[in-house]
Amino acid sequence: MRYGLHKFWNFFKASLILLSLLWVGFSTYWFPPHHDQRVAPQIGFTAPQFSLTTLNGETLDLAQIQAQVIVLNFWATWCPPCRAEMPTFERLSREFEPDQVLFIAVNATFQDNLADIHQFVKENNITFPIVLDLDGKVSRAYQIQAFPTTFLLERDKTIRTMMIGGPVSAVWLRSEIEQILNHQK
Template identity: 55%
Template sequence: MLEFLRRHWHSVRATSLILGLVWIGLSAFFFPSRPDFHPAPRPGFTAPPLTLDTLNGSPLDLEQVHSQVIVLNFWASWCPPCRAEMPVFEKLSREFDPAKVHFIGINTTYQDDITQMQQFVRDNDLTFTIALDIEGQSSQTYQIQALPTTFLLDQRKVIRTMVLGGPVSEAWLRAEIHRILQAPR
């Protein structure tokens, strides 16, 4: 067998190459890519598109947020770590220039009580953008497995950091935002 491979090495390589190309072609034909498919969001990859209504009734389209670092936090009002980190997001959203950093809290409304969520927002005087994931589509797209989950996106909407669970600390979040702001674009 080894002697056969030595004598016919070029033929074996060519046959392997041809079979590989045929396999790729057949795979592309029978399993075409889907335009609605997005790989699991993770650092180093562009954030999936996101279009939601906000608590104040205006639409939010992530594609329309330009040249800003984005802090994207999935949360629910019944979630103790989510509740614990909301004052941090509010404080930093007031501290950073809104032209440079945009805070978005995405309430997982499909698994939350909207009345309790609205009361929590009022009680904590949350002024940053609160978006509503009413049907769970955004949570599914972002493959949210635990609450809270926070994504930090750079100015090109590339995910730089992802935190599963919480609460995030104020010092850590401030340092991460500064790191992203200072990174070359």
């Protein structure tokens, strides 16, 4: 009896291993892994290029911007930290000339409401460019996982620093901007 049970367990283990290998083989064949060839934007990398429509209907092309520093913020009106940091961006955008520092807010319009965006911008007197990511392509290119996410880019579109989450503090943001400006002199 004991020998028969031992033989059964060996057969069971061998069968389980064989079935597992077959499952891995079949699942690899029928459901091949999807490899995303894009590398997540990181400090020192070139920021993904985009061309989006502004809230005013104009086209903003990242490649054409010649500011020494670009503050690129991904946001949505339904995001409380996003709403909280917008006055900081507005205040700092008025401290610097646009050819020196340009603030751009990329709205996740594919997850937002256009009427809410217009109302928020009007209520908060936002004067820097708001661009609309209508289909989410730019958010996917930047691999945005959380709102807000802010990138600081140098003139050549190299990512100098980034902040995931928020709201960002004016002190931190001003310090980072000044470091980039001083580095480019």
